Amino acid sequence: MSDHGTDQTEHVDVVVVGLGPGGEHAAQKLAEAGLSVVGVERGLVGGECPFYGCIPSKMMIRAADALAEARRAQHLAGDVEIRPDWGRVATRIDKQATNHWDDESHATRLTEAGVRIVRGHGRLDGPGRVRVDGTTYVAARGVVLNAGTEPATLPIDGLAATPHWTNREVVRLAELPASLVVIGGGPIGAELTQVFARFGVRVSLLEVAERILGPEEPEASAVIHRVLAEDGVDVRTGVTIDRVDHDGTFRVLVDGETLESEQLLVAAGRRTNLADVGLETVGLDPAARVVDTDERMRAGERLWAVGDITGKGAFTHVSMYQAAVAVRDLLDQDGPLADYRAVSRVTFTDPEVGSVGLTERQARDAGIAVVTGHAEMPESSRGWIHQAGNEGIVKLVADSDRGILVGGTTVGPFGGEVLGLVAAAVHAEIPVATLRGMHFAYPTFHRAIEAALADLDL
Numbered sequence: 185m186s187d188h189g190t191d192q193t194e195h196v197d198v199v200v201v202g203l204g205p206g207g208e209h210a211a212q213k214l215a216e217a218g219l220s221v222v223g224v225e226r227g228l229v230g231g232e233c234p235f236y237g238c239i240p241s242k243m244m245i246r247a248a249d250a251l252a253e254a255r256r257a258q259h260l261a262g263d264v265e266i267r268p269d270w271g272r273v274a275t276r277i278d279k280q281a282t283n284h285w286d287d288e289s290h291a292t293r294l295t296e297a298g299v300r301i302v303r304g305h306g307r308l309d310g311p312g313r314v315r316v317d318g319t320t321y322v323a324a325r326g327v328v329l330n331a332g333t334e335p336a337t338l339p340i341d342g343l344a345a346t347p348h349w350t351n352r353e354v355v356r357l358a359e360l361p362a363s364l365v366v367i368g369g370g371p372i373g374a375e376l377t378q379v380f381a382r383f384g385v386r387v388s389l390l391e392v393a394e395r396i397l398g399p400e401e402p403e404a405s406a407v408i409h410r411v412l413a414e415d416g417v418d419v420r421t422g423v424t425i426d427r428v429d430h431d432g433t434f435r436v437l438v439d440g441e442t443l444e445s446e447q448l449l450v451a452a453g454r455r456t457n458l459a460d461v462g463l464e465t466v467g468l469d470p471a472a473r474v475v476d477t478d479e480r481m482r483a484g485e486r487l488w489a490v491g492d493i494t495g496k497g498a499f500t501h502v503s504m505y506q507a508a509v510a511v512r513d514l515l516d517q518d519g520p521l522a523d524y525r526a527v528s529r530v531t532f533t534d535p536e537v538g539s540v541g542l543t544e545r546q547a548r549d550a551g552i553a554v555v556t557g558h559a560e561m562p563e564s565s566r567g568w569i570h571q572a573g574n575e576g577i578v579k580l581v582a583d584s585d586r587g588i589l590v591g592g593t594t595v596g597p598f599g600g601e602v603l604g605l606v607a608a609a610v611h612a613e614i615p616v617a618t619l620r621g622m623h624f625a626y627p628t629f630h631r632a633i634e635a636a637l638a639d640l641d642l
């Protein structure tokens with residue numbers, strides 16, 4: 185019987201609410217371990233990343249990078265005739281990435297693992313209890329919450345009444361506009377701005393802060409600002425947007441000037457989907473922006489939380505990492521606890537911005553005795569050979585008391601791949617002296633890390 189009159193009650197081991205990358209991973213692993221698992225999803229199984237985020241955006245970037253390389257071939261290899269065709273990108277996203285925004289392959293993978301998928305909005309209803317429509321699922325082991333995010337709305341006059349785009353619309357574009365204003369110079373804004381500019385769209389990028397990619401090192405922001413400007417983007421930082429109107433054309437009033445564009449993309453952050461998940465029923469603040477978790481991803485009595493809602497880095501790899509921690513705890517298995525010293529991230533602009541651990545500012549604010557080491561990618565042998573498109577830097581942040589790296593940034597061609605070495609060093613606290621004694625293959629981009637290590641006053 186249930187506490188809700190004629191409503192149904194079902195008993196299971198675990199309920200996963202939200203099947204984004206973390207929820208999907210947790211549900212599959214727990215079911216494979218033999219638990220009875222219900223996965224609740226109100227949208228597409230798989231969440232933001234495969235349908236509206238990482239994968240379609242990276243397919244766009246792959247295409248835009250190919251155009252940029254073809255243009256560089258002009259300088260390095262010979263004449264190239266380029267006629268950009270967005271239709272090929274749209275088709276690839278529609279058919280290969282999202283299967284027409286159909287989640288069947290994700291759902292099938294889960295059901296084959298033994299997960300029962302329940303379609304609908306899940307709401308906590310006390311510890312270990314989740315209501316979906318008329319049914320209450322009572323989870324003997326507990327609930328994993330993976331509610332994720334949606335695009336934030338901005339309180340700009342007039343904006344709400346306009347048919348502007350967010351990432352949800354942009355990934356479905358069949359044709360490109362002639363002109364576009366992008367609001368927000370974070371990873372989404374920076375990546376998509378460059379894609380559209382390289383496909384010939386006239387783009388203005390408006391950022392309220394003093395620099396784009398604000399959480400990154402200032403040196404990284406400066407490189408990407410310069411490269412976007414070279415791509416023909418009108419990059420404006422420190423702006424105030426007073427009003428947006430639309431009458432077929434968008435009019436954006438920014439610092440007293442009206443910018444006109446065919447389309448408007450708002451990429452100004454995310455809002456966690458916590459407004460209506462019943463946090464108050466488990467003793468948590470229903471108005472909270474994030475769910476606090478311990479090192480086992482526990483958020484309360486028989487409650488675990490993973491993914492963007494935890495505020496530990498809104499990245500797919502963080503969500504899946506946390507899911508693995510939660511799964512171990514639910515299954516009473518040994519293994520590493522959640523550790524965020526070496527969270528890495530990559531903004532897939534060209535050049536890519538890879539970063540891990542603390543920035544110089546964060547390290548100083550933490551009271552660490554900071555020394556930094558720098559290298560310019562174009563001055564490395566490989567950068568010099570590469571020539572066109574060789575922009576980038578390496579910046580290392582070291583704790584001089586402990587003789588280890590606490591953070592690093594690798595901007596350059598394949599900057600996200602080059603980051604791997606620095607990420608391992610920060611994660612494993614490899615002494616700088618040991619890193620300096622390594623072999624660095626010649627002539628690789630990652631040899632710039634050797635130069636930055638030499639530049640550290642340690």
Ligand SMILES: Cc1cc2nc3c(=O)[nH]c(=O)nc-3n(C[C@H](O)[C@H](O)[C@H](O)COP(=O)(O)OP(=O)(O)OC[C@H]3O[C@@H](n4cnc5c(N)ncnc54)[C@H](O)[C@@H]3O)c2cc1C
Pocket residue numbers: 201202203204205206207224225226227228229230231232233236237238239241242304305306307330331332333351372457460461490491492493497498499500501502503532
């Ligand atoms: C354009 C874009 C590009 C990105 N690129 C990258 C990238 O390159 N690399 C990277 O690491 N990250 C990237 N991200 C971020 C990445 O998409 C997220 O960090 C990732 O999806 C992890 O999110 P999550 O696991 O918290 O859940 P989400 O993916 O947000 O999924 C949550 C799911 O829960 C469902 N849900 C919510 N509430 C309920 C409820 N009450 N009941 C039932 N279901 C519910 C939602 O429908 C959704 O399907 C990008 C994001 C965007 C928007």
Ligand SMILES: NC(=O)c1ccc[n+]([C@@H]2O[C@H](COP(=O)([O-])OP(=O)(O)OC[C@H]3O[C@@H](n4cnc5c(N)ncnc54)[C@H](O)[C@@H]3O)[C@@H](O)[C@H]2O)c1
Pocket residue numbers: 338367368369370371372373375390391392393396397398425451452453454497498499529530531532
């Ligand atoms: N490559 C990747 O890993 C990748 C790519 C895209 C997104 N993501 C994840 O998704 C998250 C969300 O991305 P995002 O770019 O939307 O958010 P964000 O919060 O990282 O950046 C939003 C930007 O918009 C600016 N902004 C806010 N209000 C504004 C206003 N009124 N006018 C002008 N600018 C304004 C902010 O100052 C900020 O620079 C990222 O933080 C990241 O965690 C990751």
